[in-house]
Amino acid sequence: MINAKDLYLTYDSNKYIIKRGNFSIKEREFVFIGGNSGSGKSTLLKSFYGDIPIKHGSLKIANQEVFKIKGNNLRYLRKDIGVIFQDYKLINDYTIEENIMIPLKINNYSDEVSRLQADNLLKHVKLSHRKGFYPNQLSGGEQQRVAVARALAHNPKIIIADEPTGNLDDFNADVVWNLLKGANEQLGITVVVVTHRVPKNLGINFRQLSIEDGIIYEVS
Numbered sequence: 549m550i551n552a553k554d555l556y557l558t559y560d561s562n563k564y565i566i567k568r569g570n571f572s573i574k575e576r577e578f579v580f581i582g583g584n585s586g587s588g589k590s591t592l593l594k595s596f597y598g599d600i601p602i603k604h605g606s607l608k609i610a611n612q613e614v615f616k617i618k619g620n621n622l623r624y625l626r627k628d629i630g631v632i633f634q635d636y637k638l639i640n641d642y643t644i645e646e647n648i649m650i651p652l653k654i655n656n657y658s659d660e661v662s663r664l665q666a667d668n669l670l671k672h673v674k675l676s677h678r679k680g681f682y683p684n685q686l687s688g689g690e691q692q693r694v695a696v697a698r699a700l701a702h703n704p705k706i707i708i709a710d711e712p713t714g715n716l717d718d719f720n721a722d723v724v725w726n727l728l729k730g731a732n733e734q735l736g737i738t739v740v741v742v743t744h745r746v747p748k749n750l751g752i753n754f755r756q757l758s759i760e761d762g763i764i765y766e767v768s
């Protein structure tokens with residue numbers, strides 16, 4: 549699903565953030581990426597959806613060579629990917645239902661189908677009763693559940709999450725881990741998560757990678 553060969557990533561060509569990256573992540577795998585602050589974890593995740601200015605080597609996501617994709621065609625890559633951030637990145641001017649509809653609209657789903665899908669996902673993340681609320685009327689844990697629903701909305705093959713529980717207490721972190729586990733187990737979605745806190749007792753098989761001095765290591 550994700551294949552990197554001699555992957556190099558840099559923002560300004562003076563210093564490579566990722567060097568000689570060789571790894572692969574198979575369909576349906578659940579993978580954690582660790583490493584010290586500033587080691588390049590977010591940079592690596594960004595490269596998965598084509599958001600790095602300078603890159604060398606090969607990076608294939610769902611059989612698409614990311615580095616060959618030009619401009620507007622990135623939307624075809626992003627069709628396969630759902631992204632979750634530590635700070636939720638919901639749009640405050642939109643209701644939570646409308647937030648979940650965004651990836652559906654981008655991918656040309658009709659209004660009717662988008663609304664239906666958003667409402668099903670709101671039910672899935674147990675927020676149907678908040679449908680017309682705006683993000684700033686929700687707790688952090690609730691906002692992250694909306695972000696998970698938005699990431700799932702367009703039926704992606706891969707979910708990429710950057711410290712998805714970084715702002716959450718243990719209870720809300722567990723809710724998010726269970727949603728990601730469900731996406732992996734029940735929907736067969738490949739999940740790649742950057743985290744400092746690998747959850748205990750996740751209850752599924754997972755693999756761990758770590759980044760040190762720009763080099764990606766297999767931990768387990």
Ligand SMILES: Nc1ncnc2c1ncn2[C@@H]1O[C@H](COP(=O)(O)OP(=O)(O)OP(=O)(O)O)[C@@H](O)[C@H]1O
Pocket residue numbers: 559560565583584585586587588589590591592
């Ligand atoms: N847009 C950017 N332009 C230039 N340099 C950047 C940019 N974003 C990140 N960097 C640099 O790249 C390096 C890796 O940053 P990155 O955010 O990938 O690390 P990280 O492992 O995710 O860190 P953290 O755990 O603190 O979030 C850092 O030295 C950072 O300063």
